[in-house]
Amino acid sequence: MILELEHIAKSFGKNKVLRDISFQLEAGTLTGIVGENGSGKSVLMEIIVGVRRAYQGTVKINGSIGYCPQKAMLFPHLTVGEHFNYFSVAYGIDSRQSKKRAEELLLHFNFKKYREEKIINLSGGTQQKLNLSIALLHEPSLLILDEPYNGFDWDTYQRFWEYTGHLKKRGCAILIVTHLLSEKERLDRMYELENGILL
Amino acid sequence: MTGNKIIISLSMILRMLVRQKIVIILLLIIPAFFFTIVEFTTSNRLLPFQLASLDDDVFINISEKGISFIFFAVASTGFLVSFLALNLIQKNNEINRRLVICGYHPIELLTSILLSLLLAILLIALYVGLLTHIFYPIDHPGRFILGLALIGFVYGSYGLVVGSLIKGELEGILIIVLLVNIDVGWLQNPLFYAEAQNQLIIKFLPAYFPSQTAIITAVTNYSATAAAMSGIVYGLVFLISSMLFFFFKMRTK
Numbered sequence: 001m002i003l004e005l006e007h008i009a010k011s012f013g014k015n016k017v018l019r020d021i022s023f024q025l026e027a028g029t030l031t032g033i034v035g036e037n038g039s040g041k042s043v044l045m046e047i048i049v050g051v052r053r054a055y056q057g058t059v060k061i062n063g064s065i066g067y068c069p070q071k072a073m074l075f076p077h078l079t080v081g082e083h084f085n086y087f088s089v090a091y092g093i094d095s096r097q098s099k100k101r102a103e104e105l106l107l108h109f110n111f112k113k114y115r116e117e118k119i120i121n122l123s124g125g126t127q128q129k130l131n132l133s134i135a136l137l138h139e140p141s142l143l144i145l146d147e148p149y150n151g152f153d154w155d156t157y158q159r160f161w162e163y164t165g166h167l168k169k170r171g172c173a174i175l176i177v178t179h180l181l182s183e184k185e186r187l188d189r190m191y192e193l194e195n196g197i198l199l
Numbered sequence: 200m201t202g203n204k205i206i207i208s209l210s211m212i213l214r215m216l217v218r219q220k221i222v223i224i225l226l227l228i229i230p231a232f233f234f235t236i237v238e239f240t241t242s243n244r245l246l247p248f249q250l251a252s253l254d255d256d257v258f259i260n261i262s263e264k265g266i267s268f269i270f271f272a273v274a275s276t277g278f279l280v281s282f283l284a285l286n287l288i289q290k291n292n293e294i295n296r297r298l299v300i301c302g303y304h305p306i307e308l309l310t311s312i313l314l315s316l317l318l319a320i321l322l323i324a325l326y327v328g329l330l331t332h333i334f335y336p337i338d339h340p341g342r343f344i345l346g347l348a349l350i351g352f353v354y355g356s357y358g359l360v361v362g363s364l365i366k367g368e369l370e371g372i373l374i375i376v377l378l379v380n381i382d383v384g385w386l387q388n389p390l391f392y393a394e395a396q397n398q399l400i401i402k403f404l405p406a407y408f409p410s411q412t413a414i415i416t417a418v419t420n421y422s423a424t425a426a427a428m429s430g431i432v433y434g435l436v437f438l439i440s441s442m443l444f445f446f447f448k449m450r451t452k
Contacts, residue, residue, distance in 0.1 A: 049300055053450075065300075073294045077215040089207045090301040118218070134301075 001062060002027050002142045002173035003048065008057035009196075010043055017043050019196035021057070025142070025173040030164060030186065033177050035193035041177045042070055044193070045146045048175070063141030064091075070146040070177070072131035076120045080111070080130055083119075084137065091138040098137070105133040109159060125151040132160070136167075143167065145176040161186060201307055208303070208311035212287065216315065222286075230275040230327045234334045237267045248389050251398065252411040252426045253419070259389075261418050268335040269343075270388050273413045276327045276347045277354035277383040277406055281375050283319050284358025287312050288445065289371055296449055305449035309442060316359070320351035337417045346413030346423065349430045353405050354383065356437030363444035382406045389414060405433055 003025040010018040017040035025031055035041045046052040048059055049067040074083060081102070088098030106112040109129040114122060119130070128151045135143060143164075149157050164174055164186075176187075184190050191198040217223065241264040248259055248266075295308055328337075328344035337343045358375060365371040383406035386392065392401055401407060408430030415423040 051296060051300065067297070067300055069297070073297045075211070075215060075291060075294055077218040078211060082211060082214070086207060086211050086298070087301055089204055090298050090303045092302055134297075138301075 001025070001060075003062075003175070004058075004060040005048070006058045006060075008044070008047060008055060008059070010040070010047065010052065010055040016196050018047075018055070021196075021198055023191065023198060025175060027141070027171045027173055028168050029188045030168055030174045030176065032183060032187040032190040033175065033193055033198075034179060034190065037179075039193045040196060041193055042146055045069075045144050045175075045177060049144055061142060064138060066135035066138065066140030066143045068132045068135035068143075068145045068148045070150070072124075072127040074119045074127060074130060077118055079116050079118050080106075080122075081115045083130055083134060087134050087137055093138055101137050101139070102133075105136060108163060109133060109156060123151075125153060125156065128152060129156065136163070139170070139172075141172060143172055143174045145174065147177050147179065201304070204303060204307045205311050205314070208298075208308055209314050212311055212315040213318070215291075216283075216287075216319070222283075226279055226283075226323065227326070229279060230272070230330055233271045233275050234268060234330060237264065237271055238334060241267045246390060250389060250411060250414060251392070251402065252408075252415060252423070253421055257419075257421070259414075259418060265335050265418070266389060266414075268331050269337075269414055269417045270410075272327050272331040272343075272347060273350050273387070273406070273410050274379075274384045276323055277350045277409070278379045279323055280316075280320055280351040281354040281358035281361075281379060282372070283323075284316055284355040285362040285371050285375055287316055288359050288362035288441070289365070289368065292366075292448070299449050305446050308449065309445050312359075313438075316355050320348055320355055324348040324351050331417075338419075339416055342416035342423070343413060346409065346416045346427070349412050349427055349434070350383065350406060350409035353409050353430055353434040353437065354379070356434045356441060357405055359441035360437050360444065363441045363448065378405070383410065405437070408433060 001024050006022050008018055008021040021044065033041050043052060047055050049065060078086070084098065084102035093101065106115060111126050111129045114126055119127060132148045149160050152160060167174060243262045243264055245260055246263050246266060249255065249257065250259060298308060299305055324344050324347035328340060328347050331337060332340045357378065361371050361374050365374060382404040386401045386404060387406045387410040392398065395401055408426045411426040412423040412430055415421050415426065
């Protein structure tokens, strides 16, 4: 088991956003969570990755984690290449492996020509490609993706799903927040988050 | 690995700072602008005054122009460093937290932020000190620059506290401006301070000891060690508070 959630509950004041959420993710599976805006999907993702504190329940993770937040979290005055360097050091990847991985991701998501560009000069879609690539850099065993394809063009969107297929085969457990019900056929399992409960 | 992480983080922070060209230009222009105003608006008449850190019978004889240059050097150093500190700790809060999720320890990030702030304090104090010396020859420029570094340390630490506690950029800037304006930009002016109705309040403000240190070192041969040590203690209280707030904000489950 890569991820195990038991009785997760979270409130903001009197507003109970999550009530008794429990589920498990196995290696090599792709699981989706859908829900209306404000239903608590992003809060659940943040609890899993450890950003949110003061919640009830337990989160057990077996392995390394990659997290792609909904909004691109990047340094505006650093270049794409510098982001790969900075996060490689954070993950503890050695320099040679880091260069190889960065090259693969730049090629796969077709943004190699922006390697030396600063983030403030990039389009939203290209920033999102980097936001996602950072989560994939260290080949994690658990991937948490919060609407990762916002701003992607059709080609990149297809490449994204192609890549998740490749990760699944490698044994990565993927949890993806989506608002597109049309993606249901791509998923092994799909939950709906409604009134703080997973259906 | 920790050392490597701190070095990489420090190098990235410095790159980000240097690439914000408008910030660099303002850092260079603001003190020069203050001094130009002083040059054109103050006279050379002598204004004897007493300093609270020195004995009652000690009068400092200095021109209005001279004390204004020294006072504005202290004010602009405190002002610039506190803004820079606020910017360093507040602006990339979210992305710093992502780095923590990815494997950085909050202490590694904080160390690199503090090292870059220390470098900025030394450079700003050196620049403002030398600029002051060009406009008005200081008796002991080396000691005076150290005095400016002290106000940079105290107000830089204050900027870190504000940046760690306040989420909004505008709110943070207003809180910085409020204290900088009242304290270092007004009440610590020795000419105002000497005649103030309630000097006790002024003595408890953060710029008190660094201002005393800077003035003593600039125009007297007296020792400023006691004032400087008190200033360091004041700055350390701010610094430790900011470190605790930052660590609390960055920690993950």
